[in-house]
Amino acid sequence: MKRNDVILIACLLIICGLLFAGMKFWQKRNTDADAYVEVKVDGEVYATYPLNEDRVERIEYDNGCYNVLEIKDGKANVTEASCPDQICVRHKAIHYSDETIVCLPNKLTITVVGGNQNQIDATTN
């Protein structure tokens, strides 16, 4: 391998690294740094989590039921739940301000607070 090859490979690697960092940086900028997810159970605030930190939280209830909340890449999603209807699991990941995922059987609401504004005010279901 010639010296120039090494330089090229090193350059390419650095570029890849910088690109990746740039993407992450972009993502962070696009996710409002103040945005957070408010989890409510039966109307009471259960927890809040920042939207720009990836995490998985299992929300458990006294009756053995549960919902699994995943925050990834600036979006909140319910990935698993004990409820029979699974409407919360089928709901798409949310990230706009005031978007909500609801699990009626578990009386759970997950709402984005302080994120970017959605141009859409309401969706049919």
Add this chain to the structure above:
Amino acid sequence: MKKKLISCFLIIIFIAFIAFILIKNHISGDLQRQLQSISGGADKYTSTSIDLFDTKTDIVGYSDSEEQFAKDSKVIIDKLTYYNRIYDIYNDYEGVNNVKTINDNAGVTPVKVDKELIDMLKFGKQMYYETDGRINIAMGSVLSIWHNYREAGLDNPKEAKLPSKEELEDAAEHTNIEDMVIDEKASTVFLKDERMSLDVGAVAKGYAVQQALDYARSKGMDNILLNVGGNISCIGGRTDGSKFMVAIQNPDLESDEPYVEAFEIEDGECVVSSGDYQRYYEVDGKKYCHIINPDTLFPSDEFAQVSILAKDSGVADGFSTALFNMSLEDGKEFIAGYKNVEAMWVMPDGSKVYTQGFKDYIK
């Protein structure tokens, strides 16, 4: 030498990429600020409730203060809470005679109820005549069978079963809407057939949305949008002069595209969708949705979704169910008979059919 040139080139591309991102962000930030200043100080608020009509209720509004918005939305929520109680078919409430009370007294005695309940039942009966029986609020005996099988099937998917044709046909003998006797003078409702029951699910939510919004309007409220489980309507628009923007949920929940359409709605315009993708259960890998066709006594499967645009939320709600229970051709003919009512059908393969008015409206 050539390789050096390539690396230089790549580095330049990268720098350009970063610059592009920064400029883009800068511009969109400016736009956001500009949009905020146009709205003239009034902030946007949303309140979400999960205690009404077994679904999610959102109120979106613009107000000078959070207190004012909280006050306004409470007026609407209180109204909806009242309707939720008197239209409820599953629960009893202390001191309230509701649809369940009427059902519990079928064949026994007339039940004294509020005028608001009688008005809704009369609206339901009117819907029956207009849709040629495609919506029948007196079909509770059939719907409750499906409800029970669905609940059992969801609780225990491996044991999920279908009701038998005989069971359904037997129940269908007790769905004559003329056996619902309304005495407006005495303010009572009596079901003559003891095996009959009312299920107002196809119209009550939409009817309640219309009543609640009419009430809010009479109280001088403006710039407010109400979404009760997908029954959407609004008073006015956003405070920046633009209109409220509404989206039709994509019935294909696996798709990356969350909406099939998004468009602005005028003051008082109502939108609702009926579909097979939210409430259903599966038996042997086949989906059975909650909308039951009165002709076949089985869930309809002609469409993935039907959406209605109308000036009245109760009509929109009822007609979306009615069209879901009709063939495309019948539905087109039916809807053509109404001014200001438009429809959009999403077929099981995802293709879309619009009435001309719907197409014109969303442009």
